[in-house]
Amino acid sequence: MFDSTKSSTRRGSSEQEESDTYDEPFMNARPHIDGSAGDVDYGVIGTGYAVYRQPDPRIAAQIARALGDAGTVLNVGAGSGNYEPADREVIAVEPSATMRAQRPPGSPPAIDAVAEHLPFPDGAFDAVMASSTVHQWADLAKGIAEMKRVSRGPVVVTVSDPVRLREFWLADYFPEPLDVESTRFPPIEWLVELLGPETRVEPIPIPLDCTDGFCEAYYGRPERFLEPGVQGAMSSWTLVDPPLVRRFETRLSADLASGAWDARYGYLRAQPEYDGSLRLVIRS
Numbered sequence: 392m393f394d395s396t397k398s399s400t401r402r403g404s405s406e407q408e409e410s411d412t413y414d415e416p417f418m419n420a421r422p423h424i425d426g427s428a429g430d431v432d433y434g435v436i437g438t439g440y441a442v443y444r445q446p447d448p449r450i451a452a453q454i455a456r457a458l459g460d461a462g463t464v465l466n467v468g469a470g471s472g473n474y475e476p477a478d479r480e481v482i483a484v485e486p487s488a489t490m491r492a493q494r495p496p497g498s499p500p501a502i503d504a505v506a507e508h509l510p511f512p513d514g515a516f517d518a519v520m521a522s523s524t525v526h527q528w529a530d531l532a533k534g535i536a537e538m539k540r541v542s543r544g545p546v547v548v549t550v551s552d553p554v555r556l557r558e559f560w561l562a563d564y565f566p567e568p569l570d571v572e573s574t575r576f577p578p579i580e581w582l583v584e585l586l587g588p589e590t591r592v593e594p595i596p597i598p599l600d601c602t603d604g605f606c607e608a609y610y611g612r613p614e615r616f617l618e619p620g621v622q623g624a625m626s627s628w629t630l631v632d633p634p635l636v637r638r639f640e641t642r643l644s645a646d647l648a649s650g651a652w653d654a655r656y657g658y659l660r661a662q663p664e665y666d667g668s669l670r671l672v673i674r675s
């Protein structure tokens with residue numbers, strides 16, 4: 392197992408966030424003060440993330456199955472630690488200080504680094520995972536190549552299928568964040584090609600009471616879309632002009648009050664699962 396304490400990169404504690412000089416590629420290219428590496432600044436949008444994005448136990452179980460019997464796991468783009476299996480030895484990589492600060496006490500160590508340059512030797516882990524993060528990476532091919540390099544076994548990636556994403560009912564009311572999201576997430580075929588021939592794709596059923604507040608998690612709970620905290624925990628919503636968000640709120644509120652939403656989609660309020668865009672892509 393790789394010994395993180397001997398890494399040249401830093402552990403994610405707040406005392407360590409002063410402006411050290413990085414000499415690794417990509418580390419200098421991070422545009423945000425808190426170290427965020429993607430197209431959003433988690434220093435601004437990430438403060439409520441852990442409240443609204445609790446790992447869902449059913450999705451966690453599916454990810455755990457995909458990791459097989461791996462004893463050591465690297466979690467890339469780990470955020471506040473969602474979906475890190477508690478029964479394995481985990482190391483996390485997370486560039487945003489704001490997200491590292493939301494890791495619960497006792498969480499596995501989180502290293503300040505990026506997917507495109509993982510500071511570990513070849514084959515350092517039994518398995519490597521990345522959940523809801525690849526759409527934010529500056530260089531997907533490099534990040535996936537790095538995950539494959541440091542894994543001795545499975546590489547497990549949770550993504551949204553950008554084609555399926557546009558089929559969500561929200562597109563009737565507020566297509567803008569879905570448009571944003573579907574240009575950020577890579578085509579599933581591209582991800583499969585990057586991961587290689589031993590790759591399979593599993594749908595992830597989304598439970599009606601899903602505790603992880605990504606967009607489709609609220610398929611049967613439309614009122615939740617009106618909550619600022621729910622909106623702020625979905626990075627694509629923060630990339631849409633605020634007046635468009637207000638226009639959406641007005642439209643959805645009116646249709647909820649008149650019963651128009653329920654007339655079209657009310658069956659979803661009792662549908663136990665939604666087969667949406669969520670996919671588990673597994674290189675075994």
Ligand SMILES: C[S@@+](CC[C@H](N)C(=O)[O-])C[C@H]1O[C@@H](n2cnc3c(N)ncnc32)[C@H](O)[C@@H]1O
Pocket residue numbers: 427428429430433444467468469470471472473474484485486487490504505506507521522523524527528529626
């Ligand atoms: C939507 S959050 C997902 C966090 C967590 N994996 C989860 O499932 O809740 C996306 C995370 O990816 C991180 N991220 C963005 N660009 C990255 C990069 N190039 N390398 C590693 N992580 C990155 C962000 O800082 C953020 O914490």
